[in-house]
Amino acid sequence: MQKIIKILILIAVAIVGGIGGYLLFNNNNFLSPEEASEKAISFINENLVQEGTIVSFVSVLDESGLYKIKIKIGDDEIDLYITKDGKFLFPQEGIDMDQDLSEVEGEEKETQESGPKTCEDIEKSDNPLLETFVVSKCPFGLQMQRILNEIVKNIPSLASDIKVEYIGSIQEDKITSMHGDEEAIENLRQICLRDEQPDKYWEYIDCHIKKGNVESCLTTISADINKLDGCMSDNLRGLEYAKKDFDSQDQYKVTGSPTLFLDSNKISEFDFGGRTAEAVKTLLCCGFSVQPDFCSQELTTESAASSFSETYSKSSDSSEGSCE
Numbered sequence: 001m002q003k004i005i006k007i008l009i010l011i012a013v014a015i016v017g018g019i020g021g022y023l024l025f026n027n028n029n030f031l032s033p034e035e036a037s038e039k040a041i042s043f044i045n046e047n048l049v050q051e052g053t054i055v056s057f058v059s060v061l062d063e064s065g066l067y068k069i070k071i072k073i074g075d076d077e078i079d080l081y082i083t084k085d086g087k088f089l090f091p092q093e094g095i096d097m098d099q100d101l102s103e104v105e106g107e108e109k110e111t112q113e114s115g116p117k118t119c120e121d122i123e124k125s126d127n128p129l130l131e132t133f134v135v136s137k138c139p140f141g142l143q144m145q146r147i148l149n150e151i152v153k154n155i156p157s158l159a160s161d162i163k164v165e166y167i168g169s170i171q172e173d174k175i176t177s178m179h180g181d182e183e184a185i186e187n188l189r190q191i192c193l194r195d196e197q198p199d200k201y202w203e204y205i206d207c208h209i210k211k212g213n214v215e216s217c218l219t220t221i222s223a224d225i226n227k228l229d230g231c232m233s234d235n236l237r238g239l240e241y242a243k244k245d246f247d248s249q250d251q252y253k254v255t256g257s258p259t260l261f262l263d264s265n266k267i268s269e270f271d272f273g274g275r276t277a278e279a280v281k282t283l284l285c286c287g288f289s290v291q292p293d294f295c296s297q298e299l300t301t302e303s304a305a306s307s308f309s310e311t312y313s314k315s316s317d318s319s320e321g322s323c324e
Contacts, residue, residue, distance in 0.1 A: 030084040033060040036067045039086045044071070059256070061324045072320070116271045119286035123263060128287025130162050130280075131261045133245075133254045136190060136208075137183040138323035139307035143275055144258035146209050146304045150277040150312060151284075152202050155294045159202065161284060165245040166191055167257055175242050178257075178323060188238050189214070192231035195241045197224060212308050256322035262287050275320065276301050 031039065037060045044055050058070040058077060066081045082089045132148060134141030145164065152159045166187040168177040177184035190208075194201045200221050207217035218225065231238045248254075252261060260267050262283065272286075273279030277299035285295035305314040306321065 031086045033062060033067055036060070036082050036084065036086050037069050040069055040080060040082050040089050041071060043089060056320070058320045059322045059324065117267060118271070119282070122267070122283070122286045123265065124289040125263055125287060126289050128161055128263050128284060130284045130287070131165055131248070131264075132162070133165050133167050133249060133252075133259045133261075134257045135167050135177050135179060135183055135323060136186040137177075137179045138257040140275075140321045140323055141257040142209050142308060143304050143306040144260075144280075145205050146309070146312060147275060147277050147280050149202060149205050149209065150299065150304070151281050153206070154277070154299055155281065155297055157292065157294055158281070158284065161287075164190070164194065164205075165248055166242065167245075167249055167254060168242065169246055170239055170243060173236060173239065175239060185232075186214070188232055188242060189228070191241050191245065192228055192238045193223065196227060196231050196237075210308060210310050256324040258322065270320070273301065275303050277304070 037057055041055055041057055053073065056072045058072050060070070061068045063081075066083060069080045069082060070077055071080060080089060132144055134144055136142070148162055148164065152162065166177075168175055168184060168187055170176070175184045175188050177187050190201070190204070193204050200223050203221040204217055204223065207220050208214070218228070231241075252259075252264075252266070260269060260280075260283075267283055269275060269279050269283060272283045278301045281295070281297075281299050285291050288295065300312065302313040304312060
């Protein structure tokens, strides 16, 4: 691990002086975040790690003209930066010169003190609420919706303890989202179903996560199309529902899809086993003052497929990652 970091630091020293000019003048042939991540991980696996060492993808973020990639090597997670054409890779945690460094130290201290959570660490209540923030076109948001759908299908009683909320904003009476207008419209559609046709919401999600075929799914679940169209267009009803989600998003400082909160406390599914139905069910059930009998029901421990998928799991999919 230390050898890998040292090699990458040497690469960084060699190239960082030229990065400024590169960012100004090289704006062609950019890779997508996914392509850049795949190239970086392939390079590391082929050149920098010993045989048997596992390097896996965690997340990627478009940050200040570069892609910031989080990878996992063994039990350690490290951040790397890669230029958008995939030419230069280097470990260089940027310093935000506009940020008060005392705030950074406070955030790091809080993170260190919080650490991984166990069931005993979670505050209890009679009716815990798991809030999950996603966007509808994010592969990992779809992954979490697939997990929650699996929970609801197998333990319907938990549906009342789960709320899916959406990340975005409203600008000039128009909903926006991180992946563009198509995603924003789908977010609004799901919000309207959730708030005005709640008995159809999970049926729609169960269909939508397979192929993303909107019209077919709405027909399959016998949705009230007039009511849905009215929510999405007339009198801005849907925007009022969406604004509540975005207010919660701002209150919690949510930046990534998916992000989970249990009774307003941020929680990680990876503390309980990862992106699986059993892990998320377990963390939710840990919030009950007295766990109901249905919490003893075991669900699948397979990692859910990311992106659209006809099946619950895919062996080739990463079990980690987020859209930010």
